[in-house]
Amino acid sequence: MSGLPPSPLLALRGIGKSFLGVRVLDGVDLQVRPGEVHAVVGENGAGKSTLMKVVSGVHQPDEGTVEFAGAPRTFRTPREAQQAGIGTVHQELTLLPERTVAENVWLGREPLRRGLVDRRAMLSHTARLLASIGEGSLPPGTRVGRLGVAQQQVVEIVKALALDARLLVMDEPTAALADHEVDQLYALVRRLQEHGIGVLYVSHRLKEVFDLSSRITVLKDGRAVATLDTADTGADQLVRHMVGRELSSYYPDLARPQELGPVRLTVRCAGNRKLRGIDLRLRAGEVLGVGGLQGSGRSALARALFGAAPFSTGHVSVDGAPVRLRSPRAAMRAGIAYVSEDRKGEGIVAEQSVLDNALLAARAVRAVHPGRGGRGARTARVRELLAAVDLRAAGEDQEIRYLSGGNQQKAVLARWLALAPRILLFDEPTRGIDVGAKSAIHDLVRRLARDGAAVLMVSSELPELLGMSDRVIVMRDGRIAGELAAGATEEDVIALAVGTVGEAAG
Amino acid sequence: MTALAVSTLLVLAGCATDEPTTGASGSPSAGSGSGTGKQSKFFVRSDYEEQLALLDAAPTGPPGKPWEQALDPAMVETAKFRKPGPYKICFSNAGLNNPWRQVGFKTMQAEVDTHRGRISEFVHVDAEGKDQKQIADINDLLGKGCHALIVSPNTTATLTPAVKAACEKGLPVIVFDRGVDTNCPVTFINPIGGYGFGHVAAEFVTRKTKRGGKVLALRILPGVDVLETRWSAAKVAFDKAGVDVVGVEFTDGDPARTKKIVNDYIQRYGTIDGVWMDAGAVAGAAVEAFEDAGKPVPPINGEDQLDFLKLWKDKKLTAIAPTYPTYQWRTPIIAALRILDGERVPNPWKLPQPTITQDNLDEYVDPEMPPLHYAMCGCTDLPGYPKRWK
């Protein structure tokens, strides 16, 4: 880190940023030299995305300074950062499929000639830029919608370069790419490097990080814990920097062997667009943790089991009987419940009351099983459940949007418990929930398992995953990369997730 | 524009300002004068006086055939249009969008049928009540080799350029029902007109309503010249007689709206002593409103539509039905043939405009005909009666 030969292109000093009192970035220092690919790695929630947004002008830091090209700068909007020469390649593509490559590249700053858009110049500039990064074969007049994802990624990069960018921020650029496309991207990044452009490269995939970068900064809990020269660093060493936190919180006891019941759910050779070759067995009384990086297929697995994004191949059986989980209703009929990771978007109906939210599923399937208890009895049952999950609200008629995240989650849980499900799928059950409510939900999950339910729990929080699960499977690239028994360490999970361990189980 | 808007507002607001302030009892003080508002901008005094004079004029022409009669005719030469038959006659129709026009058009078709030998083709284009379409229609018809063009304009002002353009083509143009702002057509056929209608009805209502009684005026739409003239004549009559017109309301020809309005007025004034209407379409609804409110139906005027005539007869109403006779749809065909023969025709061709009163009511009530039929169709002698009109 010392004695940098060329002066840094970008220098972040003591960057701090809080959202609603939560410290997301804390005194981050980071420097990018011209022509350097500087990788930023870290667990989910380590602050990578926020850091990138600070650099690209989307967020403004609460403290610390940003120096670019030797001068301190404040970027109030993305546009200001762009004008300064910082281009951003976003995780999701920000292209208009109906417009041509050239039109996309120059959007917002179309070249003018006598007050009119100079289309010829637009095309020729684009062609030149494409040629300069060795993508000359891509015709600038093509509609972006006709291009493959990798080519679109190229357009996205050219769009950033068209600003005469000297620093390129790339946030998970390979998230949407196939393997051979990733190679193309490598080549492209290397050529950028040759042009003296600095690249800030965020990725989950350690392989890419090692392949491309010259230095790596590891973020953990909002701090830059290390900046390492890639050449001198091994994968094990990197993973150790990424994890390694004391397990302080309390988790309920795991299942004792005699508490494990028969196999509830069996999945064989199942797959869909996002998943391949899924084989798993889930026993009654068991909490099966699902780990993996973002986009590895861990959420896709839960959604496939619930029929929200169903398996297109393979076999699933519940309690020995084959089932086809084509829709949420079908899954519900099979006794499966699902708590989504996106509570606001998929979990609650914000403007309805707590009671309405808790009754939603019971009401929805009543049509299927008419006459299963009167309405009064059902409402009474849900009221009991709301009490059982210890939901705190001003009243059952209060709109759920005024409740805390934890109480909202309890209402969602009560909704499912009203159906007495045999299999529960949790995706990030404690995301965005305060500590107290979190352990209450952990207790609830365990209690459900103890009462005979089979639980599958997706979590990106390693302590939670390891603390709650009787068994952990780790997803990578849509497959189950491996399985870990209780007592595994965070390093074990990360190693499987990023793929430093050989394709043990994949 | 604004001035016009404001003035119209004033017209309408006039009903409010002149209206007696409601006391605690809610019953207004009586007979403070007429609430008829400003005179319509369509009102032309000379036309008004002319029409009122025509009401008493004796028609010339074959007796018993009012559609061939003319009032106070001034004949014009048509020799230059003389052509050997048979003829192709074209008709640009403003629309068929109300029962009056439907009855009229059937009558016209029947009239054409009586001239089978002389008319080889009768071309009809329906403008569906759209000015734009009628302009295009007239333009289209000019290319179809018509020997004569009959136009029933959708609106006066907006059709004038198109009719002028047609005249310039040199073929005889006959306008009926609504007029145009040009003298180029060979003749303009219509009955005496709105002033006559409005006047007759207003006189009747004035005469039958007790002194100081409250009269409600119901109008269909603003801006339709035929209807505007009816109201403006009634206004003159009411003003002259000092009738207390408590409201002038537009019904849109919507019976539901009519009933609501009448209902509101009955509530507001306790009783309404006379109803004047500019058209008969919603007269039935107005009568129902009184019945539903449990009030006696006051003196009222309607039109020659059978539902009203039947109601009148069955409920023994005090009523009158001035008409805007549908037999005028026969006249353009007759006129066209005369013009093509080079015979002189009256211009303007003013048709008599009979009124149905208690005395001759029974002649016109035919229980076999549908409720929306117009009794004054002059069609009983035409081929296909009565089936064609059912």
Place this chain on the structure above:
Amino acid sequence: MSAAPSLPARRTPPGVFVALVLTLAIGWLVVTLDGGRLFSLPTTVSLLHVAAGLGLVAVGQTLVIVGGSLDLSVAYVVSLSTLVAAETMAGDDGALLPAICLALAASATIGLVNGLLVTTARINPFIATVGVGLLLKGYLDNGYDGPAGKTAPSLVQGLGYQRVGPVPLSFLLLLAVAAAAWFVLTRTRFGHHLIAVGGDPEVARLSGVRGTRVLVTAHVLCALCAGLAGVYLASRLGAGAPRVGTEGLYDLESIAAVVLGGTALAGGRGGVVGTVGGVLLLASIDAVFNQLEVDVFFSR
């Protein structure tokens, strides 16, 4: 919101023009069998007149729809514009220019209101423009009892009835306006930004496009086009007509023309060329039906 990249989407859809040719061919056949003539001079002139009125509105509508919005108040703007123009002219050729300017200014103001409601007040464009339309309807119903004003005779003779061969002056005006709109969409920054805002407002924002300003401008231009259509109709009718816009169903037909022309209702795709095709298609269908609806009694 937008189509998946893999979906095959045409750039300038020739579909509407194929449909146009087919309609004319089939229409010609049917009308001929029916004993009429579809391509007589008067019929052609009428067709082009219908296309001119609808086209002017539809070209404006294209701009807002491409921008991801919509304008359902155009019919009332058209009516209002005929009235403003005809009443200001009052039959006087001298007042021609001020009258047209006033009509266009009134229209532009309504467009501005629409634009601000949609962008700044964040009201759904459908609701916002219907709301504004209802406001205007009340004003027109209340303030006007039929045709008013008198169009300057020179305008009636010129824009209203003058033609070059079978082509009315008004259709040439439409072509000029359409060409201008095409030029704006393809050759100006505003046009590029408008399409981007329609395609994805967030992408446009990240690329530094000022979406509000662009969309408001589009609404103003749309209302201006409707205002121009009003001036044309005033020239055709010789007077201002408070119900001509709604009678002509200019709101719905203009949207239909735009959609037929291959412009996506969600925005971000399409153009003026297709719209003109859509307008001609609708006008042709209209002409064919008009010819067929001509009742001919005892033709031999």
Place this chain on the structure above:
Amino acid sequence: MRIARPRRLLTFRSGGLAPIVVILAVLLVLLTARQPDFLSPPSLMSFLGRSAPVVLLAAGQYFVIVSGELDLSVGSLVTAQVVVAARLIDGDPSAGWPVGVLLLAFGITVGLVNGLVTTRLRVPSFITTLGMFLILVGAVYLWSDGAPKGGLSEGFRRLGRSAFEDVPVLGRIPYALVVLLAAAALALALTRSDFGRTLVAVGGNPRTAELSGVRVWRAKTMAFVLSGLAATLAAVLIGGYSGVSFQAGAGLEFGAITAAVLGGVALGGGRGSVVGAMLGALTLETLFTLMNFYGVSGALRPTVQGAIILFAVAAASFRFPSR
């Protein structure tokens, strides 16, 4: 579950009933000031009776709006039903019941088509129902050659026109009011049923609803069917009240939407109550009557409606399905 505060009956939160009740009360005070006997039983009964169709339509529209859609076809459906009924009955008293059944079937069919095209073909509802509007207007025009034919029998008209006479205190109670009260009770029961509650969830968050096992398409289609049924009932009442006319349903769709919005039903779905929508319709009718009593031109109605829609929608933080 722990309850910290007692629940309030009328809260001023958005979507609550308090605002519309206050507006209605103010209008009634103004109206009574002008016309003291407006609140006397006979006048009030007749006002309620003749307002019944619009109130019914507002209730129908509530179901559609709360599910996140719009139904613009109701006005044309009312006209179509009245015109069809008149032509089929043509004064024949015995045809009343069969035609009534036919009308119901027709209303349900229109609702089904609206719903299925919107949900299954994923056409935005305002396009679907606008198309339905045009189709119905065009079809009725073609079928009747531009002017209504035939007539309704007295028996058929009784529901919309007659009343229970000589009721103590109230005087006469229009049948229409009884129909309205029955329909309102039914609507209220529906909104409290499983269907009604899930429908609100569908409008509030279709993803959540889908993932909780709700068949979103079915719920929305049912809402359209209910709107079609309400339109049918309204058509019977309007036809009965005033007989056949081409104007029978003109503008009622905007009236119903305005009423619902005025009553606190959020365009975009998920919020509002059917009682609010019905009170909204009553408020709108009161407002129009008030305008009439104060001598304001009826031509200004659209302006009032437009202003209400714009204000109400701008005031509520407005969401709408963007598709």
